[in-house]
Amino acid sequence: MMAQTWDSEGYDKNARFVTELGAPVLELLAPRPGEHILDVGCGDGLLTKKIADLGCNVVGVDSSADFVASARRLGLTVVETRASDMDFGPSFDAVFSNAALHWMKDADAVIGRVARALLPKGRFVAEMGGHGCVKTLQSALIEELDRRGYDGHAANPWYFPTVEEYGGRLAAAGFEVRYMALIPRRTPLPGDVMGWLTTFCGCFTAVLPEQDRAHYLECVRERIKPELCDATGKWTADYVRLRFAAHLAH
Numbered sequence: 165m166m167a168q169t170w171d172s173e174g175y176d177k178n179a180r181f182v183t184e185l186g187a188p189v190l191e192l193l194a195p196r197p198g199e200h201i202l203d204v205g206c207g208d209g210l211l212t213k214k215i216a217d218l219g220c221n222v223v224g225v226d227s228s229a230d231f232v233a234s235a236r237r238l239g240l241t242v243v244e245t246r247a248s249d250m251d252f253g254p255s256f257d258a259v260f261s262n263a264a265l266h267w268m269k270d271a272d273a274v275i276g277r278v279a280r281a282l283l284p285k286g287r288f289v290a291e292m293g294g295h296g297c298v299k300t301l302q303s304a305l306i307e308e309l310d311r312r313g314y315d316g317h318a319a320n321p322w323y324f325p326t327v328e329e330y331g332g333r334l335a336a337a338g339f340e341v342r343y344m345a346l347i348p349r350r351t352p353l354p355g356d357v358m359g360w361l362t363t364f365c366g367c368f369t370a371v372l373p374e375q376d377r378a379h380y381l382e383c384v385r386e387r388i389k390p391e392l393c394d395a396t397g398k399w400t401a402d403y404v405r406l407r408f409a410a411h412l413a414h
């Protein structure tokens with residue numbers, strides 16, 4: 165599978181709502197001034213900056229050089245690495261993540277690194293895409309690749325677990341899950357769905373020759389239109405979130 169590439173400008177235009185809708189998970193984190201917090205998959209750092217502005221010592225981690233550069237321009241400390249490769253010893257009161265863990269199919273490796281980065285009894289508070297997230301979009305992306313003779317499932321970069329699945333992984337890594345919920349959240353998009361498709365679907369288009377990509381996305385758009393576009397032309401994405409707070413048992 166090709167890696168997703170990120171472009172801060174496109175993200176700002178088409179996906180800023182992802183940061184804005186991060187308020188409930190930030191509330192669940194309840195950061196206290198002076199705490200040391202690690203933000204996994206910090207993206208362009210807007211939410212990370214909010215945590216820093218509350219008086220916390222924050223370190224961000226992201227694997228995208230473009231996002232890391234944007235976050236550093238906000239004055240944040242950011243390490244460029246995949247979460248499954250990060251190498252922090254027990255030094256953080258909390259690990260936080262918003263809208264990033266569903267890009268990490270190596271979930272056990274990531275959770276293991278998170279556990280290692282936490283101080284005893286430290287907390288892991290996160291929100292990610294949960295089971296059924298963007299089902300209509302995902303099915304259309306896969307089916308339109310399959311129809312062209314490619315393996316749509318193999319191109320799919322997302323992991324949208326159930327409560328039982330992710331809860332089980334956390335428990336196996338020594339966490340006690342205090343809160344976990346699957347939250348259906350149909351989300352109005354800021355414009356045409358094509359902005360969402362070009363921002364988030366690089367792993368699907370990457371398997372196609374360059375000249376076929378625009379037409380492929382047009383076909384996906386046509387396929388999902390009856391379900392995700394209303395009579396006035398407003399698009400909605402069929403998001404489902406998995407939100408949790410887990411504490412190290414020791």
Ligand code: BEZ
Pocket residue numbers: 182263293297298322364
């Ligand atoms: C998100 O940013 O939350 C997201 C991105 C791609 C698919 C589903 C969710």
